[in-house]
Amino acid sequence: MAFIDYYKVLEIDKKATDAEIKKAFRKLARKYHPDVNPNDKEAEKKFKEINEANEVLGNPENRKKYDAYGENWKHIAEYEKANQGQTYYNQSQPHEDFTSYGRDADDYSDFFESLFGNRSRTHSKRHQYKGSDYSTELHLDLQEAYTTHKRTVTINGHNIRFTIPAGIENGQTIKIAGHGAEGIAGGPKGDLYITFSIKNHPDFKRDKNNLYTTVTIDLYKAVLGGEITVNTFDGKVKLNIAPGTQNGTKVKLKGKGFPVYKEEGHFGDLYITFQIHIPTKLSNKELELFTELSKLRTS
Amino acid sequence: MNTENFIPINTLCQHYKLEINFFNNLNENGLIEIQLVDNIQYVHKDSIYEIEKMVRMHKELDVNIEGIDIVLNLLQKIDALQTELHNVRNRLLLYEN
Numbered sequence: 001m002a003f004i005d006y007y008k009v010l011e012i013d014k015k016a017t018d019a020e021i022k023k024a025f026r027k028l029a030r031k032y033h034p035d036v037n038p039n040d041k042e043a044e045k046k047f048k049e050i051n052e053a054n055e056v057l058g059n060p061e062n063r064k065k066y067d068a069y070g071e072n073w074k075h076i077a078e079y080e081k082a083n084q085g086q087t088y089y090n091q092s093q094p095h096e097d098f099t100s101y102g103r104d105a106d107d108y109s110d111f112f113e114s115l116f117g118n119r120s121r122t123h124s125k126r127h128q129y130k131g132s133d134y135s136t137e138l139h140l141d142l143q144e145a146y147t148t149h150k151r152t153v154t155i156n157g158h159n160i161r162f163t164i165p166a167g168i169e170n171g172q173t174i175k176i177a178g179h180g181a182e183g184i185a186g187g188p189k190g191d192l193y194i195t196f197s198i199k200n201h202p203d204f205k206r207d208k209n210n211l212y213t214t215v216t217i218d219l220y221k222a223v224l225g226g227e228i229t230v231n232t233f234d235g236k237v238k239l240n241i242a243p244g245t246q247n248g249t250k251v252k253l254k255g256k257g258f259p260v261y262k263e264e265g266h267f268g269d270l271y272i273t274f275q276i277h278i279p280t281k282l283s284n285k286e287l288e289l290f291t292e293l294s295k296l297r298t299s
Numbered sequence: 300m301n302t303e304n305f306i307p308i309n310t311l312c313q314h315y316k317l318e319i320n321f322f323n324n325l326n327e328n329g330l331i332e333i334q335l336v337d338n339i340q341y342v343h344k345d346s347i348y349e350i351e352k353m354v355r356m357h358k359e360l361d362v363n364i365e366g367i368d369i370v371l372n373l374l375q376k377i378d379a380l381q382t383e384l385h386n387v388r389n390r391l392l393l394y395e396n
Contacts, residue, residue, distance in 0.1 A: 026360075026361070029359070029360060030360050030362075033355075033356075033359065033360055035352050035355050035356055035360075036356070036360075036370055036374070038374065038378075169385075169389060170388075170389050170392065171385050171388065171389065200392055200395065205392065205393045206389075206392070206393075207389070207390055207393055208386070208389070212393065
């Protein structure tokens with residue numbers, strides 16, 4: 001259990017007056033309040049720290065005790081014994097108490113608990129609060145993201161089955177309402193946030209709803225034209241190659257891309273880039289024929 | 300109008316211990332939409348998440364109505380930038396193996 005320097009947390013001097021503490025707290029609260037820092041876990045952590053610091057330093061009795069025994073909190077039992085009969089927890093309020101953020105036992109550091117236990121919070125109003133939200137990350141490959149399917153995640157020993165809609169994006173977060181922590185004092189449960197991490201596919205690249213792939217064709221098909229079969233996420237597709245197709249030529253297969261998220265039946269496009277394979281290790285006969293072709297071109 | 304999905308402003312005033320002026324000012328600044336039914340002011344229940352956010356900013360951070368408007372606009376801009384960043388990051392994957 002580490003000692004917490006609450007003066008440092010509030011960025012004030014040990015000799016700070018009540019007004020200076022209040023001012024420092026309000027300044028930091030405006031900076032780190034969860035409403036002005038949505039989805040920022042670091043800000044949320046900092047906000048809890050400054051609240052805790054304010055609860056100690058903003059209350060004269062708590063501050064007195066902290067100043068006396070802060071760094072030597074391990075000796076708190078002796079301190080309590082020496083002051084038997086004295087009540088160190090008055091009913092005065094700290095400057096502010098952001099209880100609407102549903103602080104519970106987990107929101108206080110072990111250090112705070114060791115110094116002040118639960119008594120300093122007896123002034124807190126008994127309000128109902130929503131439980132904490134949980135968040136987790138789920139890894140999918142591109143093929144899995146292509147189809148709507150069900151998945152089960154285990155959170156705190158509970159299996160939660162949910163549907164992943166086709167077309168989910170890398171980095172996208174979905175909310176499963178009511179699967180977070182239990183509410184406080186009968187409040188509603190928190191929510192579960194699942195962020196998806198989608199792996200690259202060896203053959204296909206994705207940009208939103210469009211897919212990109214490279215198909216290698218041989219020199220003869222590029223020169224003479226013909227039919228090839230290409231793989232798509234939707235199965236194999238036959239494709240005509242025009243005679244004289246150049247290396248790097250791009251074609252678009254409409255509607256063969258990725259499904260549009262939550263728009264059933266709508267798909268992006270598939271863009272194919274042709275890469276022409278130049279034959280190597282030619283036989284004598286082939287060399288002879290290529291030379292002949294070359295002469296025909298240059299003559 | 301069916302008021303099933305609406306919450307009377309008076310109920311909000313009692314719950315958040317705020318004057319009705321606060322909600323009227325939010326309405327005048329276009330931050331909430333107050334509906335009048337049989338001379339009773341209501342807000343739609345879907346707007347309660349945003350209203351609570353504004354109430355917290357006002358009560359806990361001492362931000363006035365104009366300040367709340369500015370904060371919400373800036374948060375909207377941050378959200379748009381984050382979406383753009385997310386899209387750019389995904390586009391970068393096109394060039395990574």
